[in-house]
Amino acid sequence: MTVSVFDLFTVGIGPSSSHTVGPMRAAKEFVARLAGCGDGDTGSLGRLGPGDLGRVATLRVDLYGSLAATGHGHGTFTAVLLGLEGFDPETVLPEHVDAALERLERTGELRMGEQLGAAPPILRFTVADIVLHPLTLLPRHTNGMRFAVTDETGEIAADETYFSVGGGFVVREGAEESLHDRREHRAAQQPYPFTTAEELLAHADRAGLTIAEVMLANERVQRSESEIFSSLENIWEVMEACKNSALERTGVLPGGLNVRRRAPEWHRRLSERDPHRDPVYWQEWINLVALAVNEENATGGRVVTAPTNGAAGIIPAVLFYATHYAPDVETWSRARRQRAVADFLLAAGAVGVLYKEQASISGAEVGCQGEVGSASSMAAAGLAQVLGATPEQVENAAEIAMEHNLGLTCDPIGGLVQIPCIERNAIAASKAVNAAKMALMGDGDHHVSLDQVIATMRETGRDMSDKYKETSRGGLAVNVIEC
Secondary structure: OOOOHHHHOEEEEOOOHHHHHHHHHHHHHHHHHHHOOOOOOOOOOEOOOOOOHHHOOEEEEEEEHHHHHOHHHHOHHHHHHHHHOOOOOOOOOHHHHHHHHHHHHHHOEEEOOHHHOOOOOEEEOOHHHOEEEOOOOOOOOOOEEEEEEEOOOOOEEEEEEEEEEEOOEEEEOOOHHHHHHHHHHHHHHOOOOOOOHHHHHHHHHHHOOOHHHHHHHHHOOOOOHHHHHHHHHHHHHHHHHHHHHHOOOOOEOOOOOOOEOOHHHHHHHHHHHOOOOOHHHHHHHHHHHHHHHHHHHHOOOEEEEOOOOOOOOHHHHHHHHHHHHOOOHHHOOHHHHHHHHHHHHHHHHHHHHHHHHHOOOOHHHHOHHHOHHHHHHHHHHHHHHHOOOOHHHHHHHHHHHHHOOOOOOEOOHHHOOOOOHHHHHHHHHHHHHHHHHHHHHOOOOOOOOHHHHHHHHHHHHHHOOHHHEOOOOOOHHHHOOOO
């Protein structure tokens, strides 16, 4: 296991982890390396090295494949500019984004690396200067981007290519080996390393642990147990804050489709109809939570990437179910609730590891089955864990949820994370709850393993036409008139 639960659940801004969060991280890393304050590899970038940011004279940014094709609707272009100024998606607040973008548009000046504390070279550079290659796919991944700068000689002095591979994860071309070595070192330290569900279940069986406990033991290699639990609680609090923010915002979503915000009105009506949380209304409430989180994501709000932004509403919605409709939940102490949340996220994270290790969570690589499908599978595992499932039942819940999301395409209208993305999160959350319930009715024995369904998802994504992989060149994106 080379992926942490805190790699899968990170705080960022919407609307897309691969198209907004990833490009911002990549741009920031490029500038940080020039400024000499980047993490990890600080070697030469060309004629320029660490500490040479002040020698930058001009900048060129090229975006390839899906980043270019749907970047406008996904906020990619502005995310790149923010990253080049040194903003970090995990810490930047929406109001800081708005202020920075207003200044950039008004002045046309990019203050490269200013947020890193560096003396910034001030460049004339705007969104219009980004070079787009929507039909060109770089070999490593469809979400490719290249940053190049010249020095005082006018020649290219530093040039790097990055790939946003889903969920905000970024890979720098040429650094794959060192990244692999770091991950292998992490895995070697863990008591229960796993990359397949078969290995995960074997660890749980031999050690007499739950899936959540296996994941917790591995996380303790990097962090203390108290830090793990406090960080998981913070993730939950950000999810709740995201939902609550959306319930207070009316009007239409940005981007030009004029999609009306529904969460506030739905919340008012549902609160009147169900003031005491009658279990008969569970589905209406998780629909609302998923809707609210994804409306907030669509506005560029602060969300938890879980494991992507396009699927960010599913896990919060199913976690809402776990903390409101689990048996005897009304008797839970605060500590019991916190542990249930931690167990949910740890079990969900363990399943997320399997998708990252064996397949992909990138809609641009395997379609929406890799985003909404993996989130639904993770949520089903988390809920089954909280409801007292055995490790085999947790694995079965995750398998059922993904099996019934196989083949799901990614064809956002207008390149916006709105239609069909928002409603799709609500549907997938309900699937996750149903998958957990079905698994708990069985004994964990089933015909299709989680590893087999993940392999099928990977192969289906490989065979899927590029028109249906977050390019907005097929499906709903071309059959529905934007208005």
